[in-house]
Amino acid sequence: GAIIFKDVHFAYDPQRPILKGVSFEVPAGKTVAVVGPSGAGKSTISRLLYRFYDIQQGSITIDGQDVRDVTQKSLRSAIGMVPQDTVLFNDTIAYNIRYGRPSASDAEIRQAAEVAQIGHFIHDLPDGFQTKVGERGLKLSGGEKQRVAIARTVLKAPPILILDEATSALDTTTEQEIQTALDVVSKNRTTLVIAHRLSTVVGADEIIVLKGGEIAERGTHTALLEKK
Ligand code: ADP
Ligand code: ADP
Numbered sequence: 755g756a757i758i759f760k761d762v763h764f765a766y767d768p769q770r771p772i773l774k775g776v777s778f779e780v781p782a783g784k785t786v787a788v789v790g791p792s793g794a795g796k797s798t799i800s801r802l803l804y805r806f807y808d809i810q811q812g813s814i815t816i817d818g819q820d821v822r823d824v825t826q827k828s829l830r831s832a833i834g835m836v837p838q839d840t841v842l843f844n845d846t847i848a849y850n851i852r853y854g855r856p857s858a859s860d861a862e863i864r865q866a867a868e869v870a871q872i873g874h875f876i877h878d879l880p881d882g883f884q885t886k887v888g889e890r891g892l893k894l895s896g897g898e899k900q901r902v903a904i905a906r907t908v909l910k911a912p913p914i915l916i917l918d919e920a921t922s923a924l925d926t927t928t929e930q931e932i933q934t935a936l937d938v939v940s941k942n943r944t945t946l947v948i949a950h951r952l953s954t955v956v957g958a959d960e961i962i963v964l965k966g967g968e969i970a971e972r973g974t975h976t977a978l979l980e981k982k
Contacts, residue, residue, distance in 0.1 A: 755817050755832060755913040755944045756782045763811035764802060766796075772798050773968035775812070778960075780944050782817075787947040787955035790964035796948045799964075800916045803946070810886070816914065836936070837922045839896075840903040843881050847875045851905040856905055860911055868896035870900065870905035870935050882976065897928035917944045952978065 757780040772795040780786040788796050795824040801807060802814055805821045814821045821829065842850050848863050867873045901922060918937060949955050956975045964969040971978060
């Protein structure tokens with residue numbers, strides 16, 4: 755699933771362009787990161803990929819197919835997203851991981867949980883997984899919620915992955931642990947990473963710096979650091 759943005763122009767409000775001719779490619783199986791200041795249009799790029807909005811000019815293709823010619827349903831099944839903030843159901847962790855995949859087996863859920871490093875959450879629970887998220891209540895940390903989102907994505911195994919500031923809300927130790935899980939999930943998958951800071955996207959094949967609606971710089975992490 756290669757993603758190609760070609761001369762993409764987009765505005766929510768015609769008076770205020772958000773993307774002014776943005777072109778980049780995420781080759782199949784590679785990882786490209788979009789970084790830039792808050793409000794630069796990074797999340798907009800992921801919404802456009804889902805075709806939540808239509809662009810005014812240019813094209814967005816996945817595997818050579820214009821997203822305008824793909825149904826919302828197949829876009830959603832092709833793309834997996836680890837969002838900034840995961841909202842969980844007041845039910846078991848297993849239920850939350852299973853969400854959207856009712857036919858997933860217990861073994862598959864367990865395996866997904868292990869990749870996301872939350873295997874211990876469901877591990878020692880007998881049949882009806884007795885730990886409810888609600889009982890742990892809001893004590894579930896941002897990192898733990900993030901791992902549930904990762905486990906969902908592991909289960910879904912989509913060809914395309916969007917990581918939207920997936921580690922931004924975490925402390926450094928948790929961030930490193932989550933990063934390890936994300937590296938496993940994104941390996942050999944076409945991955946678009948949306949990030950605030952350059953330091954969180956060291957491993958990307960290409961980094962695109964978005965500023966004022968345009969690509970200000972692009973290159974590997976090392977190349978971009980050398981320019982500074
Ligand atoms: P980033 O992810 O880089 O922080 P966004 O893509 O979320 O930036 O937003 C880019 C700009 O578009 C911001 O100025 C934001 O206020 C504006 N914006 C985002 N969503 C909408 C919307 N639904 N309607 C109008 N403006 C929006
Ligand atoms: P699934 O395809 O896993 O059954 P959905 O159809 O609910 O699940 O959602 C498909 C993908 O779209 C999921 O990865 C989900 O995170 C993402 N998604 C759903 N709503 C939004 C949204 N408002 N903004 C960004 N991503 C979304």
